[in-house]
Amino acid sequence: MEIDDILKAADFFGMGFYQVKETGEFIFADSIARDILGIPQNLEEDLSKHSIAELYILPADRERKIKMLDESGGKPISSILSLRIHGEEKLIFNFCWRCRSNEGECVAGLIKPIEDRVLFPKLFDDFPMGVYELDDEGKIVYYNRKALNIFGYTESQKKEILFKNIAEYFVRKADMLRFRERIKIESAAQEVLEFKKADDQIMELECFTSKINELTNAQWGMIHDVTKRERYFRALDKMPTGYFYIEYDKDSVDKHRGRIIQCNEQFAKIHGVSKEQLIGHNVERFHLNPEESEKFYKLLDIADQNGLPVLNYPFKIRKENGEIVHVAIDARLVKRNGVLVGREGTIRDISEEVKLQQQKEEAEMRLQKTTADINNLIHTFLHPVMKFSGNSELFHQVAAALFKSIQPKASPLPAVKELGKELLFKLNALKNNLRDIDKEVSYTQYRENIQKSNQQDALKIKNFKEKLEDVISNFDNSLSTEKSTILLGSIIRDTALVVMDGLISIGHFDQGKLKSVVKEDFVEFLQNILFTNLMHGVKTLGYETEIMKREVEALRANLDVKKERPNVQFFKHNIGKMVEENIDHFRAALLAKNIEIDYKSSGNLSAEVLQNEIDRVISNLLHNALKYSYTGSGKYRFLRIRLHEVQPGDLVELSIESFGVPIKRGELEQGKIFEFGYRGEMVYAVDRDGTGMGLADAKEVIKKHNGKITIISRPVRYDGNPPEYKVPYLTRVEIRIPKKR
Secondary structure: OOHHHHHHHHHHOOOEEEEEOOOOEEEEEOHHHHHHHOOOOOOOOOHHHOEHHHHEOOHHHHHHHHHHHHHOOOOOEEEEEEEEEOOEEEEEEEEEEEEEEOOEEEEEEEEEEOHHHHHHHHOOOOOOOEEEEEOOOOEEEEEOHHHHHHOOOOHHHHHHHOOOEHHHHEOOHHHHHHHHHHHHHHOEEEEEEEEEOOOOOEEEEEEEEEEOOOOOOOEEEEEEEOHHHHHHHHHHHOOOOEEEEEEEOOOOOOOOOEEEEEEOHHHHHHHOOOHHHHOOOOHHHHEOOHHHHHHHHHHHHHHHHOOOOEEEEEEEEEOOOOOEEEEEEEEEEEEEOOEEEEEEEEEEEOHHHHHHHHHHHHHHHHHHHHHHHHHHHHHHHHHHHHHHHHHHHHHHHHHHHHHHHHOOOOOOOOOHHHHHHHHHHHHHHHHHHHHHHHHHOOHHHHHHHOOHHHHHHHHHHHHHHHHHHHHHHHHHHHHHOOOOHHHHHHHHHHHHHHHHHHHHHHOOOOOOOHHHHOOOOHHHHHHHHHHHHHHHHHHHHHHHHHHHHHHHHHHHHHHOOOOOOOOOOOEEEEHHHHHHHHHHHHHHHHHHOOOEEEEEEOOOOEEEEOHHHHHHHHHHHHHHHHHOEOOOOOOOOEEEEEEEEEOOOOEEEEEEEEEEOOOOHHHHHOOHHHOOOOOOHHHHHOOOOOOOOHHHHHHHHHHHOOOEEEEEEEEOOOOOOOOOOOOOEEEEEEEEEEOOO
């Protein structure tokens, strides 16, 4: 290209054209170049007196430019020259190449001042962010006071950073190369990168960088120290709770509409996307229901008016994949200078909590329905039980009165053993009388001389005599064998019933010859046995019915254990009287098992209690002592009951001791024996009936009375070896309740 053409092009673009020797002396400079470089416009001026090398602030910069030309393979290069012209630092855009002149090889170039790029950054000297400029080689050609401070330099050290290559400050060269490549492609970039300060400390800078123009790789931009912020954000990323900050759009009609400016990993995870997919976007696209969003915003405004955040607000969002997530939001509005700018807060995934709560509510509903059904069943069952209990008591009273009116002279029955002997004596007498009748009247004579009906009666007498002989033989054997009181009483009852049935079957035993067979007091004697046994059975049935009622009451109490009953009042009751009444209630059953009752009390002690419930506890404990009592003979068949005050007199203690079925050590230590429905392992070994409700109910009742219940179960012989559950165990149940609530 001819020099004239270059001058025309330079003039068109407002650029100056110059030529210099290898050493830097000017060969040619047009008027624009002279003006830019401070060379006099006098055409008579000897240009060789002026050298571009003298204008460089750092001479080494020109040496690098020459080297770059040598390595360019003849291609032009562009760069930013930092020159001192008439004592003032200026930045000059330079586009240069090698060429030939009249004086031989030279360097030619086009230059244009970029004073606007110098004056503009000066405005940033007091800017709170660092401002910098790099030439196309990456050297720092401008920085403001904040940038100097960020890199750890003082005002006196500002020349130490000038013309240093920015690569020296990168922690990782790969980061620099990637960032520069991104700028080259996109013209601008924003990223957080790690740099080294002057003292080699690591810092994190948020860089906003762009190319100066398309003709050069020179860059300029701003930096901001975000080391603390990034550490804070990294800490947030490790949190199990999602963090967010939303900046509101100033121009939006909806004042709560905005973009996610910052969030942590957990926030993004809850929404089913990455942080990069959330930052800068409107989070409302994840909201499930616009109406719910409006309710939340209104609540935010109300809370803000009171200077409060919104806490634990239940909300539903829809993840990117369509899945519904239940979250709890803690949020507050953010204001600057009284102006609403956004909101921030945290969210946590409560989907599992909501699911569990729903399951809990469903389970509670099922439990309530089941409880109601059971209560209805209990009510249905308890009504006939109570009716039967009342009827059995009434029957007992009526039967006793009837028996007394029919047999006014009847004396009380003797003890069981003596009663058996007397019955045996009377049966033998009856057998002998029947034998005499059989001898006196032969079966043939009856058949010839009396009516057919009388012949049938004679046959019945003969058959009854033979059956009676078998009954007497069996009964005699039973008396001669050691039997328990209960079993012997049953044998006597059964024998009396068979004999009475036989007498009724032969008919008219009070007429004719039969009158001598049945003595006047014999039928009354049998009736006395049967009536007494019947009344005892009715009384026992009533006792068992009462036990059944109390078991049902315990079941109902356990079902209602979670229900508050604020109107329940505790009244003062005589505990001694309650214990005595329960002992009387169980006395017949205890004595029937030959269990001796040993009861001692320090007086009629009273306490503020719920009478029905404490009475049920006492009944349950006595029933257990009876039910699980020792079945063998000897000294272990007793029930020891003690009632006394515990000093200094503010507690009442009731203890019940008996020998019976063992309670294993583990069942006591782990409290299993008090679990509702649990029955000790050993009761199955000895085949004892039970429901497992008595002790559980007792514990709940005593707890309600602010008392304490304890159980001790130990073998009669213990030498420190593993327990033997085959030997008798002494079990002691102790309850303590305060006298006053």
